[in-house]
Amino acid sequence: MSVDDWVSAVLMLSGSLLALAAGIGMLRFPDLWMRMHAGTKPQVLGLLLVLAGVEVQLVPDASAVVALLFVGLFQLVTAPVASHLLARAGHRSGVVPREQLLQDDLRVFELECAAGDHPESSPHKEPTPPT
C-alpha cells in the first residue's frame, strides 16, 4: 500500500467510526434533542473525514474533487438547519418529554408571551402543554 492508501484508510476508518458513534448515540440518547446532538456533530465530521479519504484517491480528477467538496459544504450548511427545525418542532408540539431538563428557559418565555409580556415577539404559540 502506498502512502496515499494509508492516509485514505485512516481518514475513512476514523470517519466511519464517528458515524458509528453517531448511530449508537441515536439509539442510546434519551430524547430528541440529545439525538440531534449525535445527528449533527459526529455525523457531519464523520462524513467529512470519509469524503477527505475519497478525495485523496481521486486527487488528479479535479471535477470529482470539486463535486465532493460541494457535498461536504452543503452538509455543513444544511445539517444545523435541519436539526434546528426538528428541535423546534419537538419543543413547540410538546411531544418531547422535558422532565429530564435541568432548566427550560424557552418554556418560561412561552408562558411570558402567553401572559402578554413580549408584545413585539413573534405572535406564535400557546404555551405547549407540559409533559
Next chain:
Amino acid sequence: MSPDTGTTRPGLRGRLPHRRQLPILTWMVVFWCGLWGSVSPVVVVGGVLVALALVAVFPMPTLPPAPLPSVVGVVRLGAHVLVDLLRSSLQVAWFAVRPGPVPASAIVAAPLRSRSDAMIAATAEILSLVPGTLVVDIDVPSGTLYLHALVTGDPERIGDDVRASVRRMEERVLAALAPGALVDGAEVADDVREARR
C-alpha cells in the same frame, strides 16, 4: 416593501437583476460548473441562464450594503469552527459509547447583541456545530437564542457557561462578517427590516 429595494420580480419585461444579486448569481454559476465538472463555454452559458432564471423567479431578499467581510476574521472563524467541530464530535461520540448514564441537559436563553437577521442566522448556524449546544428556537425581536445544552460542568452554572460561549462565538462571527460593528460599540444595523421600511 419600498420600490427601491432592488428586488427582481418575474415579468415579461425581464428586467435585469439588481447588482446586489450579483454575488448569488456568481455563486450559482460556480456551483453549476462544479456539478457539471467542467468550465466549457456551453456549461458556463447554461449556468448563467439558469442562475438568471432562478433569481427572476425566486428573488432573494436583498440586504442593504454591509461592511465587507474581513479576511483575517473569516480565516480565524473558520479555524475556530473546525477545531470546535472536532472537539464537539469527539465529545458527543464519547458520550454515546461510554458506559454509564448520558449527561443531563437544559434549554438556556442566550441573548445576542446583534439585531441583524444575517448575523443572527450565521451565529445560530455555527453554534449548532460547536460543543454542547443545539439551537431550539430563536426570538428575533429580542435577539435571543434558545439553546439545548449538554451539562458537562457544574449544573448550577450551565446558563452562564452557555451564555459566555455564545458571546465569544458571536464576537468571532461579527469580527469576520461585519468588522467594525463591535469596535463602534453599536448594535449591528437592523439590516433586513430596515431595508423593508
